Amino acid sequence: xxxxxxxxxxxxxxxxxxxxxxxxxxxxxxxxxxxxxxxxxxxxxxxxxxxxxxxxxxxxxxxxxxxxxxxxxxxxxxxxxxxxxxxxxxxxxxxxxxxxxxxxxxxxxxxxxxxxxxxxxxxxxxxxxxxxxxxxxxxxxxxxxxxxxxxxxxxxxxxxxxxxxxxxxxxxxxxxxxxxxxxxxxxxxxxxxxxxxxxxxxxxxxxxxxxxxxxx
Amino acid sequence: xxxxxxxxxxxxxxxxxxxxxxxxxxxxxxxxxxxxxxxxxxxxxxxxxxxxxxxxxxxxxxxxxxxxxxxxxxxxxxxxxxxxxxxxxxxxxxxxxxxxxxxxxxxxxxxxxxxxxxxxxxxxxxxxxxxxxxxxxxxxxxxxxxxxxxxxxxxxxxxxxxxxxxxxxxxxxxxxxxxxxxxxxxxxxxxxxxxxxxxxxxxxxxxxxxxxxxxxxxxxxxxxxxxxxxxxxxxxxxxxxxxxxxxxxxxxxxxxxxxxxxxxxxxxxxxxxxxxxxxxxxxxxxxxxxxxxxxxxxxxxxxxxxxxxxxxxxxxxxxxxxxxxxxxxxxxxxxxxxxxxxxxxxxxxxxxxxxxxxxxxxxxxxxxxxxxxxxxxxxxxxxxxxxxxxxxxxxxxxxxxxxxxxxxxxxxxxxxxxxxxxxxxxxxxxxxxxxxxxxxxxxxxxxxxxxxxxxxxxxxxxxxxxxxxxxxxxxxxxxxxxxxxxxxxxxxxxxxxxxxxxxxxxxxxxxxxxxxxxxxxxxxxxxxxxxxxxxxxxxxxxxxxxxxxxxxxxxxxx
Numbered sequence: 224x225x226x227x228x229x230x231x232x233x234x235x236x237x238x239x240x241x242x243x244x245x246x247x248x249x250x251x252x253x254x255x256x257x258x259x260x261x262x263x264x265x266x267x268x269x270x271x272x273x274x275x276x277x278x279x280x281x282x283x284x285x286x287x288x289x290x291x292x293x294x295x296x297x298x299x300x301x302x303x304x305x306x307x308x309x310x311x312x313x314x315x316x317x318x319x320x321x322x323x324x325x326x327x328x329x330x331x332x333x334x335x336x337x338x339x340x341x342x343x344x345x346x347x348x349x350x351x352x353x354x355x356x357x358x359x360x361x362x363x364x365x366x367x368x369x370x371x372x373x374x375x376x377x378x379x380x381x382x383x384x385x386x387x388x389x390x391x392x393x394x395x396x397x398x399x400x401x402x403x404x405x406x407x408x409x410x411x412x413x414x415x416x417x418x419x420x421x422x423x424x425x426x427x428x429x430x431x432x433x434x435x436x437x438x439x
Numbered sequence: 440x441x442x443x444x445x446x447x448x449x450x451x452x453x454x455x456x457x458x459x460x461x462x463x464x465x466x467x468x469x470x471x472x473x474x475x476x477x478x479x480x481x482x483x484x485x486x487x488x489x490x491x492x493x494x495x496x497x498x499x500x501x502x503x504x505x506x507x508x509x510x511x512x513x514x515x516x517x518x519x520x521x522x523x524x525x526x527x528x529x530x531x532x533x534x535x536x537x538x539x540x541x542x543x544x545x546x547x548x549x550x551x552x553x554x555x556x557x558x559x560x561x562x563x564x565x566x567x568x569x570x571x572x573x574x575x576x577x578x579x580x581x582x583x584x585x586x587x588x589x590x591x592x593x594x595x596x597x598x599x600x601x602x603x604x605x606x607x608x609x610x611x612x613x614x615x616x617x618x619x620x621x622x623x624x625x626x627x628x629x630x631x632x633x634x635x636x637x638x639x640x641x642x643x644x645x646x647x648x649x650x651x652x653x654x655x656x657x658x659x660x661x662x663x664x665x666x667x668x669x670x671x672x673x674x675x676x677x678x679x680x681x682x683x684x685x686x687x688x689x690x691x692x693x694x695x696x697x698x699x700x701x702x703x704x705x706x707x708x709x710x711x712x713x714x715x716x717x718x719x720x721x722x723x724x725x726x727x728x729x730x731x732x733x734x735x736x737x738x739x740x741x742x743x744x745x746x747x748x749x750x751x752x753x754x755x756x757x758x759x760x761x762x763x764x765x766x767x768x769x770x771x772x773x774x775x776x777x778x779x780x781x782x783x784x785x786x787x788x789x790x791x792x793x794x795x796x797x798x799x800x801x802x803x804x805x806x807x808x809x810x811x812x813x814x815x816x817x818x819x820x821x822x823x824x825x826x827x828x829x830x831x832x833x834x835x836x837x838x839x840x841x842x843x844x845x846x847x848x849x850x851x852x853x854x855x856x857x858x859x860x861x862x863x864x865x866x867x868x869x870x871x872x873x874x875x876x877x878x879x880x881x882x883x884x885x886x887x888x889x890x891x892x893x894x895x896x897x898x899x900x901x902x903x904x905x906x907x908x909x910x911x912x913x914x915x916x917x918x919x920x921x922x923x924x925x926x927x928x929x930x931x932x933x934x935x936x937x938x939x940x941x942x943x944x945x946x947x948x949x950x951x952x953x954x955x956x957x958x959x960x961x962x963x964x965x966x967x968x969x970x971x972x973x974x975x976x977x978x979x980x981x982x983x984x985x986x987x988x989x990x991x992x993x994x995x996x997x
Contacts (some may be wrong), residue, residue, distance in 0.1 A: 242518035246511055253507065258498040267499070271506050278510045282517045353494070360495050379489065380497045384459055400450040411488040419491055 230294035238285045245285075249278060252295065255381060256302050262376045263306040265365045273309055277302045292390060299383065300391045303373055310369055356419065363413040371406035374399055447471050447478055456485050638944075640910055645947060889919035893928055900935060909935035913948070926952060926962035933966040937973040945970055 228236075228247070236244035256277060260270040280301050281288075288297065364372060373392065377383040385403070389396040414420065447468060454460045455468040472478045896911030912932035916925050929952040936945035949966050956962060 237514070237518060238521065240518045240521040242511075242515040245514040245518065249507060249510055249514070253510075254498050254501045257502045261499050271502050274502055275506050275510060279513060282510070282514050285517065286521070356494055360492060364492070364495075375492075378457065379492060380495070382497075385454070385457070397450055400453050403453055404449055407485050407488045410492060411484055414488065414491050420487065 231290050234285065234288055234294050235290070238288060245282065248281075248294075252298060253278065256298060259299065259376055259381055260302055260306055262361075262364060262380065263303070263369070263373060264309060265361070269309065269313075273302070273305050276305050280305070293387070295383075296387050296390055299377065299381065299387075303377075303391050306373070307369070359417050359419065360414075363410055363417065366413055367406055367409050371402045371409060374402040375406040375410070378403060447475070449481060452478060452482055452485070456482060456489075645951075886919070886922065889915050889922040889925070889928075892918055893924065896928065896931060900931065905935040905939050908932075909939070920955065926956040926959035927965075929956070930962040930966040930969075934969040937969045940973070940977065942970065942973060942977065945973075 228244075230248060230251070233244040233248045237248065253274065257270060257274045260273045260277070261267055264270055264273065277298070281298060284301075364375070367375065370392070374388055377388045377391065378385065383391070385396050385399050389399045392399065394402075451460075451468065452472075455465055455472075458465070460468065472482055892911050892915035896908045896915055899905075899911055900908035909932045912928045912935065915922075916928040916932070919925060922928075929948055933945045933948045933952065936942070936948060945966075949963075949970060952959070952966055953963055
């Protein structure tokens with residue numbers, strides 16, 4: 224029954240001293256927030272600390288929480304601010320070049336991801352594809368400026384509308400959309416540089432490419 | 440589509456791409472995109488990128504359980520704390536969410552702050568003792584000014600050579616030293632004389648007093664000169680004492696300080712006033728009075744504790760301990776204020792003086808302060824046991840140890856507010872000290888008439904015989920209106936009358952006090968406090984203003 228309760232109700236209950244309500248909230252949102260943080264800072268270990276800090280702020284700020292906005296907006300605002308602070312404080316490890324990613328994944332020839340994708344063997348399955356392409360996509364994402372990355376991650380993966388992203392980031396909605404546009408452009412260029420195209424990324428296209436490769 | 444007709448911005452295309460447009464707007468964009476190669480290319484580019492990036496899962500693997508566990512533990516702690524919020528939390532919550540939410544707006548915050556300032560100023564101005572705000576509290580000269588010529592009234596003359604006693608006086612407005620004070624029932628007073636007789640005697644005394652008051656001071660210049668002399672005298676003593684204290688002899692001073700600074704009075708509630716702040720003045724006043732004529736060589740000059748922040752507390756050689764311990768009950772101080780005042784060990788000055796009542800405060804006699812301990816490190820044994828009275832050097836003054844009164848002072852009469860710790864300063868010859876000596880000798884002439892009466896009044900008061908105490912205070916005043924503590928005698932009378940509920944009589948005496956000693960700020964303030972408190976008591980509990988029968992008092996005290 225508790226899991227069906229809206230976030231605001233759970234938060235209100237927690238504010239009144241109901242610890243299980245917070246547990247529900249945590250289980251409901253921690254993974255999504257954790258994903259956002261991981262993609263923001265690009266470091267899972269660091270993201271664990273930041274996730275903890277985020278929810279600690281929720282715990283401590285519960286007394287001041289008011290139902291003026293959605294709980295998720297408040298939660299992601301906290302997470303985003305913590306990430307920004309963390310990124311300012313520390314110099315995070317920059318993503319290695321794509322040319323160095325492939326060897327780390329076990330490909331000794333060090334071919335670009337795109338080449339590897341295009342030359343995927345007949346028996347290449349989905350898991351192999353994911354194993355090769357996802358790190359490249361993650362790195363392409365990490366190369367984006369932080370303000371574009373946060374907008375893209377929040378919209379694309381967290382599903383936050385532009386209006387809410389504007390609230391979270393404290394900038395006008397049009398600015399958010401501009402950053403989203405720049406993010407999409409930047410990603411497209413980065414993916415093209417890696418030889419990854421939208422056609423290849425599509426499951427059907429990948430399958431077709433695999434068939435062509437086998438038939439060729 | 441030409442540039443002129445291209446009306447769809449890229450931001451709008453994003454809205455369309457992410458499905459954030461209403462259906463009609465989305466349909467319009469969709470139609471437009473079909474005919475606009477530029478928008479089509481742009482939109483296709485976005486879609487292509489999204490297709491690729493969607494290969495990343497929306498969520499990564501869950502964080503480790505230790506993170507979750509730690510957060511849950513923290514949440515449980517916070518929830519447990521919130522489940523039992525403190526009073527402040529509850530008030531805050533109420534202000535935040537309740538009907539008074541508007542109080543937290545900046546406008547009301549500013550208005551509230553202004554109201555506090557104005558209200559606070561009003562309270563300070565209305566409750567501060569008269570003269571307190573206009574003259575320094577450390578200027579006791581007016582009380583010592585012998586510029587007035589009172590009518591020669593001699594009531595109950597004291598025996599020659601009567602011992603000068605240290606007579607601590609409880610705080611004005613405070614009940615007798617022992618027993619429980621029930622605001623609703625008045626003090627546990629057992630009038631020594633019938634009320635009618637007392638009133639008659641008061642009437643006579645009032646007439647004499649008024650006659651004395653009508654004889655105004657001789658000249659203004661004389662009064663000013665006297666005040667200046669006393670002021671300079673006091674300043675010299677204060678500086679000398681301060682120097683001694685800083686030089687390591689502070690222990691003497693602290694030891695001779697008659698009042699434990701922990702004494703405090705808190706009377707609020709129905710009285711509508713917390714004496715804790717300005718109320719410390721009341722305690723100070725009582726301490727000053729209670730310090731008694733300690734030093735045999737002390738000159739006159741009513742050194743007041745009123746400004747104990749500025750000057751060392753007057754010594755109380757005779758005052759071994761004095762503490763007013765007020766237990767302020769919850770919500771309403773008027774309902775139950777337990778007062779225990781330790782009667783200081785002192786020589787019995789007169790037959791009427793009851794033996795001191797041991798109380799819990801006795802064990803707190805002159806707790807060593809910082810300067811006591813510090814100074815003791817540097818004091819030689821000779822100095823510690825020398826001419827100055829150190830703590831514990833006065834067993835003879837204890838009634839139990841030496842019931843007989845000590846011999847009268849050889850040189851000068853003691854003054855209530857003079858500290859023995861000043862003696863060292865006085866030993867150094869100076870013009871100021873000589874002047875003080877002269878004044879003290881002059882006052883000595885009135886002391887034999889004043890001191891015994893005053894001591895008896897104090898004793899009667901401690902014994903709860905407020906009627907008798909009031910009469911004796913009056914007689915002491917009339918016998919020696921120039922005495923330094925004559926204003927205090929009047930104030931004591933006012934306090935007793937007020938405590939008895941005889942507010943009209945108290946007002947009358949208060950008028951005399953104000954007219955006769957307009958600059959006796961401490962005395963006037965103390966009397967005012969007593970009157971205010973008892974008036975408030977009378978307002979809240981009309982019965983409380985009347986003296987209760989002893990039997991009922993006894994019942995209530997139990």
